[in-house]
Amino acid sequence: MSSDVSVVVDAKGLACPEPVMMAKSALGRAAGKSVEVSVDTATARDNVLRMARREGREAEARTDGEGFTVLIHAKKA
Amino acid sequence: MKKILGFLASRPGIIITGAVIGVLAPLLVYFGNPANMGICVACFERDIAGALGLHRAALVQNLRPEIPAFILGSFIAALLAKEWKARTGSAPIVRFALGAFSMIGALVFLGCPWRAWLRLAGGDWNAIFGLLGLFAGILVGIVFLKRGFSLGRNHAAPKALGLVMPLLAAGLLVLAVVVPLFGRGADGQAIGPIFRSEKGPGAMAAPIAISLVAGLLIGFLAQRSRFCTVGAVRDLVLFRDPHLMLGIVTLFVFALGTNLALGQFKAGFAGQPVAHTDGLWNFMGMMLSGLAFTLAGGCPGRQLFLSGEGDGDAGIFVLGMIVGAGFAHNFNLASSATGPSPYGPAASLVGLAVVAVIGLAFREKSS
Known part of the structure:
Protein backbone atom coordinates (compact mmCIF):
# COMPACT_ATOMS: atom_id res chain seq x y z
CA MET A 1 0.00 0.00 0.00
CA SER A 2 1.38 3.37 -0.97
CA SER A 3 1.03 6.20 1.51
CA ASP A 4 -1.45 8.21 -0.59
CA VAL A 5 -4.01 5.37 -0.71
CA SER A 6 -6.75 6.29 1.72
CA VAL A 7 -8.84 3.12 1.93
CA VAL A 8 -7.74 -0.49 1.44
CA VAL A 9 -10.27 -3.24 0.84
CA ASP A 10 -9.66 -6.99 0.96
CA ALA A 11 -12.32 -8.67 -1.18
CA LYS A 12 -10.39 -11.86 -1.85
CA GLY A 13 -12.41 -15.08 -1.97
CA ALA A 31 -14.47 10.85 -0.14
CA GLY A 32 -12.64 11.32 -3.43
CA LYS A 33 -9.30 9.90 -2.34
CA SER A 34 -7.81 6.75 -3.83
CA VAL A 35 -8.91 3.21 -2.98
CA GLU A 36 -7.07 -0.08 -3.29
CA VAL A 37 -9.04 -3.32 -3.68
CA SER A 38 -7.53 -6.82 -3.46
CA VAL A 39 -9.39 -9.55 -5.33
CA ASP A 40 -8.54 -13.13 -6.26
CA THR A 41 -10.30 -13.63 -9.61
CA ALA A 42 -10.17 -11.92 -13.00
CA THR A 43 -13.97 -11.61 -12.86
CA ALA A 44 -13.87 -9.56 -9.64
CA ARG A 45 -10.97 -7.50 -11.04
CA ASP A 46 -12.91 -6.63 -14.21
CA ASN A 47 -16.11 -5.92 -12.26
CA VAL A 48 -14.36 -3.52 -9.86
CA LEU A 49 -12.58 -1.77 -12.76
CA ARG A 50 -15.88 -1.36 -14.61
CA MET A 51 -17.61 0.05 -11.53
CA ALA A 52 -14.78 2.52 -10.90
CA ARG A 53 -14.80 3.79 -14.49
CA ARG A 54 -18.58 4.14 -14.42
CA GLU A 55 -18.12 6.31 -11.33
CA GLY A 56 -15.85 8.49 -13.47
CA ARG A 57 -12.62 7.34 -11.82
CA GLU A 58 -9.37 6.26 -13.40
CA ALA A 59 -8.40 2.77 -12.30
CA GLU A 60 -5.86 0.10 -13.10
CA ALA A 61 -5.14 -3.44 -11.98
CA ARG A 62 -1.91 -5.28 -11.38
CA THR A 63 -1.16 -8.92 -10.66
CA ASP A 64 -0.51 -9.45 -6.99
CA GLY A 65 0.65 -12.93 -6.01
CA GLU A 66 -2.23 -15.31 -6.69
CA GLY A 67 -4.70 -12.46 -7.25
CA PHE A 68 -4.94 -8.84 -8.33
CA THR A 69 -4.87 -5.39 -6.79
CA VAL A 70 -7.11 -2.76 -8.32
CA LEU A 71 -6.02 0.82 -7.68
CA ILE A 72 -8.79 3.39 -8.06
CA HIS A 73 -7.13 6.78 -8.36
CA ALA A 74 -8.15 9.86 -6.42
CA LYS A 75 -10.78 12.09 -7.95
CA LYS A 76 -9.24 14.76 -10.12
CA ALA A 77 -9.65 18.21 -8.65
CA MET B 1 -5.18 -15.95 -28.87
CA LYS B 2 -4.65 -13.79 -25.81
CA LYS B 3 -6.28 -10.90 -27.67
CA ILE B 4 -9.35 -12.96 -28.55
CA LEU B 5 -9.68 -14.20 -24.96
CA GLY B 6 -9.49 -10.63 -23.67
CA PHE B 7 -11.90 -9.34 -26.31
CA LEU B 8 -14.51 -11.92 -25.26
CA ALA B 9 -14.34 -10.57 -21.69
CA SER B 10 -15.26 -7.07 -22.92
CA ARG B 11 -18.63 -5.56 -23.85
CA PRO B 12 -18.71 -7.08 -27.37
CA GLY B 13 -17.97 -10.44 -25.71
CA ILE B 14 -21.14 -10.48 -23.61
CA ILE B 15 -23.19 -9.48 -26.68
CA ILE B 16 -21.59 -12.24 -28.78
CA THR B 17 -22.32 -14.78 -26.01
CA GLY B 18 -25.98 -13.70 -25.83
CA ALA B 19 -26.30 -13.88 -29.61
CA VAL B 20 -24.71 -17.34 -29.85
CA ILE B 21 -26.97 -18.74 -27.09
CA GLY B 22 -29.98 -17.00 -28.67
CA VAL B 23 -29.34 -18.70 -32.03
CA LEU B 24 -28.13 -22.10 -30.77
CA ALA B 25 -30.99 -22.75 -28.32
CA PRO B 26 -33.78 -22.60 -30.94
CA LEU B 27 -31.50 -24.53 -33.35
CA LEU B 28 -31.15 -27.29 -30.74
CA VAL B 29 -34.96 -27.42 -30.63
CA TYR B 30 -34.95 -27.62 -34.43
CA PHE B 31 -32.52 -30.56 -34.23
CA GLY B 32 -34.61 -32.41 -31.64
CA ASN B 33 -34.51 -30.88 -28.14
CA PRO B 34 -37.93 -30.25 -26.51
CA ALA B 35 -39.78 -27.11 -27.65
CA ASN B 36 -38.75 -23.86 -25.94
CA MET B 37 -36.10 -26.00 -24.20
CA GLY B 38 -33.12 -25.76 -26.52
CA ILE B 39 -31.16 -25.12 -23.37
CA CYS B 40 -32.48 -25.32 -19.83
CA VAL B 41 -29.93 -25.82 -17.10
CA ALA B 42 -32.52 -26.92 -14.52
CA CYS B 43 -34.47 -29.21 -16.90
CA PHE B 44 -31.32 -30.85 -18.25
CA GLU B 45 -29.83 -31.41 -14.79
CA ARG B 46 -33.19 -32.93 -13.84
CA ASP B 47 -33.02 -35.17 -16.92
CA ILE B 48 -29.49 -36.20 -15.89
CA ALA B 49 -30.74 -37.00 -12.36
CA GLY B 50 -33.33 -39.21 -14.05
CA ALA B 51 -30.80 -40.88 -16.34
CA LEU B 52 -28.73 -41.77 -13.27
CA GLY B 53 -31.80 -43.15 -11.50
CA LEU B 54 -31.88 -40.49 -8.79
CA HIS B 55 -35.56 -40.20 -9.70
CA ARG B 56 -37.70 -42.56 -11.76
CA ALA B 57 -40.04 -40.14 -13.55
CA ALA B 58 -40.08 -42.04 -16.85
CA LEU B 59 -40.74 -38.99 -19.06
CA VAL B 60 -37.71 -36.94 -17.99
CA GLN B 61 -34.64 -39.20 -18.05
CA ASN B 62 -31.82 -38.35 -20.42
CA LEU B 63 -28.09 -37.90 -19.89
CA ARG B 64 -28.03 -34.50 -21.61
CA PRO B 65 -24.53 -33.75 -22.97
CA GLU B 66 -25.08 -29.97 -22.89
CA ILE B 67 -24.53 -29.77 -19.12
CA PRO B 68 -21.13 -31.55 -18.93
CA ALA B 69 -20.14 -29.74 -22.14
CA PHE B 70 -20.83 -26.39 -20.43
CA ILE B 71 -18.44 -27.37 -17.62
CA LEU B 72 -15.74 -28.59 -20.03
CA GLY B 73 -16.07 -25.58 -22.35
CA SER B 74 -15.54 -23.29 -19.38
CA PHE B 75 -12.66 -25.48 -18.16
CA ILE B 76 -10.87 -25.12 -21.52
CA ALA B 77 -11.45 -21.34 -21.69
CA ALA B 78 -10.24 -20.83 -18.10
CA LEU B 79 -7.09 -22.90 -18.75
CA LEU B 80 -6.27 -20.94 -21.93
CA ALA B 81 -6.87 -17.60 -20.21
CA LYS B 82 -4.85 -18.72 -17.17
CA GLU B 83 -7.91 -18.08 -14.98
CA TRP B 84 -8.32 -21.69 -13.85
CA LYS B 85 -7.93 -21.80 -10.11
CA ALA B 86 -8.96 -24.46 -7.59
CA ARG B 87 -10.85 -22.91 -4.68
CA THR B 88 -13.42 -23.86 -2.05
CA GLY B 89 -14.53 -23.27 1.53
CA SER B 90 -17.31 -20.67 1.26
CA ALA B 91 -20.09 -22.45 3.17
CA PRO B 92 -20.31 -25.46 0.81
CA ILE B 93 -23.17 -27.19 2.65
CA VAL B 94 -25.28 -24.02 2.51
CA ARG B 95 -24.61 -23.81 -1.23
CA PHE B 96 -25.78 -27.41 -1.56
CA ALA B 97 -29.08 -26.46 0.13
CA LEU B 98 -29.44 -23.34 -2.05
CA GLY B 99 -28.86 -25.51 -5.13
CA ALA B 100 -31.46 -28.06 -4.07
CA PHE B 101 -34.14 -25.45 -3.29
CA SER B 102 -33.38 -23.47 -6.45
CA MET B 103 -34.11 -26.66 -8.40
CA ILE B 104 -37.38 -27.30 -6.54
CA GLY B 105 -38.50 -23.74 -7.39
CA ALA B 106 -37.40 -24.13 -11.02
CA LEU B 107 -39.40 -27.36 -11.36
CA VAL B 108 -42.53 -25.69 -9.96
CA PHE B 109 -42.17 -23.11 -12.76
CA LEU B 110 -40.74 -25.66 -15.25
CA GLY B 111 -37.49 -24.01 -16.21
CA CYS B 112 -34.44 -22.09 -15.09
CA PRO B 113 -33.92 -18.37 -15.88
CA TRP B 114 -32.36 -19.36 -19.23
CA ARG B 115 -35.50 -21.25 -20.20
CA ALA B 116 -37.75 -18.47 -18.86
CA TRP B 117 -36.24 -16.12 -21.47
CA LEU B 118 -36.30 -18.83 -24.15
CA ARG B 119 -39.96 -19.64 -23.38
CA LEU B 120 -40.83 -15.95 -23.75
CA ALA B 121 -38.90 -15.86 -27.04
CA GLY B 122 -41.02 -18.80 -28.20
CA GLY B 123 -44.27 -16.96 -27.42
CA ASP B 124 -45.06 -18.70 -24.11
CA TRP B 125 -46.60 -15.82 -22.14
CA ASN B 126 -46.66 -17.90 -18.93
CA ALA B 127 -42.95 -17.12 -18.79
CA ILE B 128 -43.86 -13.50 -17.95
CA PHE B 129 -45.03 -14.64 -14.50
CA GLY B 130 -41.88 -16.72 -14.11
CA LEU B 131 -39.65 -13.78 -15.03
CA LEU B 132 -41.54 -11.46 -12.66
CA GLY B 133 -40.99 -14.05 -9.93
CA LEU B 134 -37.31 -14.24 -10.87
CA PHE B 135 -36.99 -10.44 -10.58
CA ALA B 136 -38.80 -10.50 -7.23
CA GLY B 137 -36.47 -13.21 -5.91
CA ILE B 138 -33.40 -11.27 -7.05
CA LEU B 139 -34.74 -8.07 -5.43
CA VAL B 140 -35.21 -9.88 -2.10
CA GLY B 141 -31.68 -11.26 -2.49
CA ILE B 142 -30.39 -7.70 -3.00
CA VAL B 143 -32.05 -6.64 0.26
CA PHE B 144 -30.16 -9.43 2.06
CA LEU B 145 -26.90 -8.45 0.32
CA LYS B 146 -27.37 -4.83 1.40
CA ARG B 147 -27.89 -6.01 4.99
CA GLY B 148 -24.45 -7.63 4.77
CA PHE B 149 -25.32 -11.16 3.65
CA SER B 150 -22.24 -13.19 2.81
CA LEU B 151 -21.43 -16.89 2.65
CA GLY B 152 -17.85 -15.98 3.54
CA ARG B 153 -14.57 -16.31 1.72
CA ASN B 154 -13.32 -19.26 -0.26
CA HIS B 155 -9.63 -20.09 -0.25
CA ALA B 156 -7.16 -21.66 -2.64
CA ALA B 157 -7.32 -25.47 -2.76
CA PRO B 158 -5.15 -28.22 -4.23
CA LYS B 159 -5.48 -28.45 -8.03
CA ALA B 160 -7.14 -31.86 -7.68
CA LEU B 161 -10.17 -30.25 -6.03
CA GLY B 162 -10.74 -27.96 -8.98
CA LEU B 163 -10.54 -30.94 -11.33
CA VAL B 164 -13.41 -32.81 -9.64
CA MET B 165 -16.22 -31.19 -11.64
CA PRO B 166 -14.43 -31.26 -15.04
CA LEU B 167 -13.61 -34.96 -14.45
CA LEU B 168 -17.19 -35.66 -13.37
CA ALA B 169 -18.35 -33.92 -16.56
CA ALA B 170 -16.02 -36.07 -18.66
CA GLY B 171 -17.37 -39.18 -16.90
CA LEU B 172 -20.96 -38.14 -17.60
CA LEU B 173 -20.10 -37.69 -21.28
CA VAL B 174 -18.63 -41.21 -21.41
CA LEU B 175 -21.86 -42.55 -19.85
CA ALA B 176 -23.92 -40.50 -22.34
CA VAL B 177 -22.08 -42.09 -25.27
CA VAL B 178 -21.72 -45.67 -23.99
CA VAL B 179 -25.12 -45.83 -22.17
CA PRO B 180 -24.34 -48.85 -20.01
CA LEU B 181 -27.26 -50.57 -18.22
CA PHE B 182 -26.21 -51.23 -14.64
CA GLY B 183 -29.53 -52.29 -13.13
CA ARG B 184 -31.29 -55.65 -13.34
CA GLY B 185 -35.06 -56.17 -13.38
CA ALA B 186 -36.98 -58.80 -11.41
CA ASP B 187 -36.26 -61.49 -13.99
CA GLY B 188 -32.64 -60.49 -14.47
CA GLN B 189 -32.98 -58.41 -17.66
CA ALA B 190 -30.71 -55.39 -18.00
CA ILE B 191 -32.42 -52.10 -17.22
CA GLY B 192 -30.99 -48.66 -16.46
CA PRO B 193 -29.36 -46.69 -15.08
CA ILE B 194 -28.40 -45.27 -17.46
CA PHE B 195 -32.12 -44.57 -18.09
CA ARG B 196 -33.41 -42.93 -21.26
CA SER B 197 -37.03 -41.83 -21.70
CA GLU B 198 -38.92 -43.57 -24.50
CA LYS B 199 -41.50 -40.78 -24.71
CA GLY B 200 -42.05 -37.29 -23.32
CA PRO B 201 -39.52 -34.45 -23.12
CA GLY B 202 -36.77 -36.85 -22.03
CA ALA B 203 -37.04 -38.71 -25.34
CA MET B 204 -36.56 -35.52 -27.35
CA ALA B 205 -32.93 -34.66 -28.00
CA ALA B 206 -30.71 -33.22 -30.69
CA PRO B 207 -27.97 -35.56 -32.00
CA ILE B 208 -25.32 -35.94 -29.33
CA ALA B 209 -22.51 -34.42 -31.46
CA ILE B 210 -24.55 -31.24 -32.08
CA SER B 211 -25.45 -30.89 -28.39
CA LEU B 212 -21.84 -31.46 -27.42
CA VAL B 213 -20.39 -28.87 -29.80
CA ALA B 214 -23.06 -26.30 -28.87
CA GLY B 215 -22.45 -26.92 -25.16
CA LEU B 216 -18.66 -26.63 -25.47
CA LEU B 217 -18.95 -23.39 -27.47
CA ILE B 218 -21.41 -21.82 -25.02
CA GLY B 219 -19.33 -22.94 -22.02
CA PHE B 220 -16.22 -21.43 -23.60
CA LEU B 221 -17.86 -18.09 -24.44
CA ALA B 222 -19.72 -17.80 -21.14
CA GLN B 223 -16.57 -18.38 -19.08
CA ARG B 224 -14.91 -15.54 -20.93
CA SER B 225 -17.85 -13.11 -20.84
CA ARG B 226 -19.14 -14.12 -17.31
CA PHE B 227 -22.64 -14.51 -18.81
CA CYS B 228 -25.16 -14.69 -15.95
CA THR B 229 -28.95 -14.43 -16.12
CA VAL B 230 -29.22 -13.50 -12.43
CA GLY B 231 -26.23 -11.16 -12.27
CA ALA B 232 -27.79 -9.27 -15.20
CA VAL B 233 -30.77 -8.13 -13.14
CA ARG B 234 -28.81 -7.85 -9.89
CA ASP B 235 -26.10 -5.57 -11.33
CA LEU B 236 -28.66 -3.40 -13.10
CA VAL B 237 -30.55 -2.79 -9.85
CA LEU B 238 -27.61 -2.68 -7.47
CA PHE B 239 -25.04 -0.75 -9.53
CA ARG B 240 -27.07 0.58 -12.50
CA ASP B 241 -24.63 -1.55 -14.54
CA PRO B 242 -26.22 -2.83 -17.79
CA HIS B 243 -23.20 -4.94 -18.83
CA LEU B 244 -24.59 -8.45 -18.18
CA MET B 245 -28.13 -7.37 -19.12
CA LEU B 246 -26.84 -6.62 -22.63
CA GLY B 247 -26.18 -10.34 -22.94
CA ILE B 248 -29.73 -11.22 -21.88
CA VAL B 249 -31.35 -8.66 -24.20
CA THR B 250 -29.24 -9.97 -27.09
CA LEU B 251 -30.12 -13.57 -26.21
CA PHE B 252 -33.83 -12.73 -26.22
CA VAL B 253 -33.73 -10.81 -29.51
CA PHE B 254 -31.73 -13.49 -31.33
CA ALA B 255 -33.83 -16.33 -29.89
CA LEU B 256 -37.03 -14.54 -30.95
CA GLY B 257 -35.64 -13.97 -34.46
CA THR B 258 -34.42 -17.56 -34.80
CA ASN B 259 -37.75 -18.95 -33.55
CA LEU B 260 -39.63 -16.78 -36.06
CA ALA B 261 -37.31 -17.86 -38.88
CA LEU B 262 -37.72 -21.55 -38.02
CA GLY B 263 -41.50 -21.32 -37.51
CA GLN B 264 -41.12 -22.18 -33.82
CA PHE B 265 -42.86 -19.06 -32.43
CA LYS B 266 -46.36 -19.81 -31.08
CA ALA B 267 -47.91 -17.04 -28.98
CA GLY B 268 -50.32 -17.71 -26.13
CA PHE B 269 -50.85 -19.02 -22.62
CA ALA B 270 -52.59 -22.37 -23.16
CA GLY B 271 -51.05 -25.47 -24.67
CA GLN B 272 -47.45 -24.27 -24.46
CA PRO B 273 -44.82 -27.03 -24.49
CA VAL B 274 -43.60 -28.31 -21.10
CA ALA B 275 -45.41 -25.47 -19.31
CA HIS B 276 -48.51 -24.85 -17.20
CA THR B 277 -50.77 -21.81 -16.92
CA ASP B 278 -50.87 -21.31 -13.14
CA GLY B 279 -49.53 -17.75 -12.93
CA LEU B 280 -49.23 -17.65 -9.14
CA TRP B 281 -46.99 -20.72 -8.90
CA ASN B 282 -45.04 -19.81 -12.02
CA PHE B 283 -44.23 -16.63 -10.09
CA MET B 284 -43.60 -18.23 -6.68
CA GLY B 285 -41.47 -21.10 -7.99
CA MET B 286 -39.20 -18.74 -9.87
CA MET B 287 -39.07 -16.32 -6.93
CA LEU B 288 -37.62 -19.14 -4.80
CA SER B 289 -35.10 -19.93 -7.53
CA GLY B 290 -34.14 -16.29 -8.09
CA LEU B 291 -33.53 -15.75 -4.39
CA ALA B 292 -31.45 -18.92 -4.05
CA PHE B 293 -29.37 -18.08 -7.14
CA THR B 294 -28.76 -14.51 -5.90
CA LEU B 295 -27.56 -15.71 -2.49
CA ALA B 296 -25.27 -18.23 -4.24
CA GLY B 297 -23.77 -15.49 -6.45
CA GLY B 298 -25.09 -16.50 -9.87
CA CYS B 299 -27.57 -18.32 -12.09
CA PRO B 300 -27.43 -22.10 -12.65
CA GLY B 301 -25.47 -21.67 -15.88
CA ARG B 302 -22.95 -19.45 -14.13
CA GLN B 303 -22.57 -22.09 -11.38
CA LEU B 304 -21.64 -24.64 -14.09
CA PHE B 305 -19.10 -22.28 -15.67
CA LEU B 306 -17.60 -21.42 -12.26
CA SER B 307 -17.33 -25.13 -11.42
CA GLY B 308 -15.42 -25.59 -14.71
CA GLU B 309 -12.93 -22.89 -13.78
CA GLY B 310 -12.13 -24.62 -10.49
CA ASP B 311 -14.72 -23.27 -8.03
CA GLY B 312 -15.57 -26.28 -5.87
CA ASP B 313 -18.36 -24.40 -4.06
CA ALA B 314 -20.14 -23.77 -7.37
CA GLY B 315 -19.66 -27.49 -8.04
CA ILE B 316 -21.43 -28.30 -4.75
CA PHE B 317 -24.29 -25.99 -5.81
CA VAL B 318 -24.61 -27.95 -9.08
CA LEU B 319 -24.67 -31.26 -7.19
CA GLY B 320 -27.30 -29.76 -4.87
CA MET B 321 -29.43 -28.94 -7.92
CA ILE B 322 -29.14 -32.51 -9.26
CA VAL B 323 -30.04 -34.03 -5.88
CA GLY B 324 -32.84 -31.45 -5.53
CA ALA B 325 -34.22 -32.66 -8.87
CA GLY B 326 -34.27 -36.19 -7.48
CA PHE B 327 -36.30 -35.00 -4.48
CA ALA B 328 -38.55 -32.84 -6.66
CA HIS B 329 -39.71 -35.86 -8.67
CA ASN B 330 -39.53 -38.55 -5.95
CA PHE B 331 -41.61 -36.36 -3.59
CA ASN B 332 -43.97 -35.23 -6.36
CA LEU B 333 -43.04 -31.53 -6.04
CA ALA B 334 -42.42 -30.87 -9.74
CA SER B 335 -45.21 -29.39 -11.86
CA SER B 336 -46.55 -30.99 -15.03
CA ALA B 337 -48.32 -29.59 -18.08
CA THR B 338 -51.59 -29.77 -16.11
CA GLY B 339 -50.29 -27.47 -13.37
CA PRO B 340 -48.48 -27.55 -10.04
CA SER B 341 -48.34 -30.90 -8.24
CA PRO B 342 -50.26 -31.28 -4.95
CA TYR B 343 -47.05 -30.67 -2.97
CA GLY B 344 -45.21 -28.17 -5.19
CA PRO B 345 -46.75 -25.00 -3.70
CA ALA B 346 -46.04 -26.09 -0.11
CA ALA B 347 -42.50 -27.05 -1.07
CA SER B 348 -41.99 -23.60 -2.62
CA LEU B 349 -43.11 -21.91 0.60
CA VAL B 350 -40.89 -24.16 2.73
CA GLY B 351 -38.04 -23.39 0.33
CA LEU B 352 -38.63 -19.64 0.55
CA ALA B 353 -38.61 -19.87 4.36
CA VAL B 354 -35.38 -21.89 4.45
CA VAL B 355 -33.62 -19.64 1.93
CA ALA B 356 -34.81 -16.51 3.78
CA VAL B 357 -33.35 -17.88 7.02
CA ILE B 358 -30.07 -18.46 5.18
CA GLY B 359 -30.25 -14.86 3.92
CA LEU B 360 -30.72 -13.57 7.45
CA ALA B 361 -28.30 -15.87 9.23
CA PHE B 362 -25.15 -15.49 7.14
CA ARG B 363 -23.43 -12.18 7.73
CA GLU B 364 -19.71 -12.32 8.08
CA LYS B 365 -18.47 -9.49 5.95
CA SER B 366 -15.24 -7.77 6.94
CA SER B 367 -13.04 -5.62 4.75
Missing part, protein backbone atom coordinates in the same frame (compact mmCIF):
# COMPACT_ATOMS: atom_id res chain seq x y z
CA LEU A 14 -15.81 -13.40 -2.00
CA ALA A 15 -18.56 -14.20 -4.49
CA CYS A 16 -20.38 -11.77 -6.80
CA PRO A 17 -21.44 -9.06 -6.15
CA GLU A 18 -19.62 -8.59 -2.83
CA PRO A 19 -16.25 -7.30 -4.15
CA VAL A 20 -17.97 -4.54 -6.16
CA MET A 21 -20.27 -3.64 -3.23
CA MET A 22 -17.25 -3.38 -0.92
CA ALA A 23 -15.28 -1.31 -3.44
CA LYS A 24 -18.21 1.02 -4.03
CA SER A 25 -18.77 1.51 -0.32
CA ALA A 26 -15.03 2.21 0.09
CA LEU A 27 -15.21 4.89 -2.61
CA GLY A 28 -17.87 6.60 -0.50
CA ARG A 29 -15.76 6.37 2.68
CA ALA A 30 -12.64 7.65 0.89
